[in-house]
Amino acid sequence: VLLGIGDDAAVWQASRSRRSVITTDALVDGVHFRTAQMSAAQIGHRAMAANLSDIAAMGARPVLATVALGIAADTSEEWIRELYGAMAALLRRFGASIAGGDLVRSPALTLSITVVGDVSQSRLKTRAGGRAGDVLAVTGKLGASRAGLALLDAPLALDPQLAAAARAAFATPEPRVREGCWLGASVAVRAMMDCSDGVSTDVARLAAASDCGAVIERVPVAPAAAAVADAAGDDPLDYALSGGEDFELLVAVAPRAFPRLQAAFARRFGRPLERLGALSAAPGIVLATDGKTPSALAPGGWDHVRGAVSRRA
């Protein structure tokens, strides 16, 4: 960033020969976050992580962000500083910064973030490009964010480490920026997106953009999700398939290249690239996990089939 806050606009030099990418999210208190139950630092981290996850999903690295904040009458200056501090700290870890923004009065606390990134043309990934037979995989286990949300609503008797893992997954999720750049660099990765709305919905979107269907053969449930769901009397599969906001990356990978990519991923990041299933020539999304009767997932996702799971804080 060559010129930041204080002029009419911020200025930066986009890399020559690279593509620029941009994403925007709007968040509202009581709809997307809860000032009553979360600290300003958690709200800032989580909101910025969601945007960084979208940048990562393109194979891009973040360059800068702008932040438009609508503050309520009772918002303190300390709260605002803590919010910006957490957003700036997360950006800094990936070499990016807040370049500008706006601060206004609002009847409700609202937060709108825009992140700009860049990526070389050869590494840019979209949701399209997957082919029937491609392996579907995610960069981590699923459902912990939904479990953390459940713990916000009702404290449960639970292993403290698993409870802490669930709370952290919800409040301070880790955007997979390094993983996205690394996966973007592989020609075997044919399509990529982030899992923000629940992997069943997200698989349907990637499959549709790639003119395919998909079979989900394996659901990697996070241990924290399994523990919380058990304690709450919920189905852990619900958390993993439709909880959403795990911010793992979903990829479609050329099948012959998958074993080597999976091994290299594990060496590089110290955890497995989790196999989910495969893209199929037949349209529609089928859930066919071990020992269960295969069942169709409705377009739009698991939540439309099973109902109850709320996907937002």
Place this chain on the structure above:
Amino acid sequence: VLLGIGDDAAVWQASRSRRSVITTDALVDGVHFRTAQMSAAQIGHRAMAANLSDIAAMGARPVLATVALGIAADTSEEWIRELYGAMAALLRRFGASIAGGDLVRSPALTLSITVVGDVSQSRLKTRAGGRAGDVLAVTGKLGASRAGLALLDAPLALDPQLAAAARAAFATPEPRVREGCWLGASVAVRAMMDCSDGVSTDVARLAAASDCGAVIERVPVAPAAAAVADAAGDDPLDYALSGGEDFELLVAVAPRAFPRLQAAFARRFGRPLERLGALSAAPGIVLATDGKTPSALAPGGWDHVRGAVSRRA
């Protein structure tokens, strides 16, 4: 824009050898616009014009915008379409488009716009760079937007053409994108910004960024502002100096080059580049119009001295 709405992020190719610029504005119903008194098309046009004005103030041309919209429970789909339509139409006139965004539920209607533009390094203008002796000028007469706001609150007996001009200046202001690019191309223009908060405040900001003071010798009052102020019993100078949101560009121009620039501007745009005064070595902003005793304008602007004028709808 190479890839727009529908993936995790929009993609574009920033021009090689050009700088990228970005600006963000947040607007809230009842604070920055009024759904009760303005159409969706007017709200969309005005909000986008404010952002385009910031891009123009850098000497840049707009490339793309993202729009985050928080809709209230009673916002209709037709209203939303009209809002986006007006924003897209204004962008299209300058070769730009909406590349992405977000749509969420909100207790109050909120609108957050980010615009990205680009400019060659040699044409980039900032608020800094002005020197003592530089001529201060604006791209049009001032105060008509404030006059239009007055007509929203109270219908006045008035020449219908002047009333229409005031209403249009408020509801559908014209961002000076072409003027900004043209002025950016002149080496005689040493500093530039847009007049969004009232020219007295904006002159103080440009002067401070340029390590100067300023003398305002002449205030070009728009005929519609004079007529409405007269009818309302207000001071037309108030409207012109502190009304704000006229979205004219304010420039500091090398004094010897000013006459030729002014003549060329009039030939190119069919209206005068309006001389306001000059930057001074002495700090502070002095108002020294014909036949009046020179008076200091407080830093922060005319409104702090004279009080009453509300600068926002």
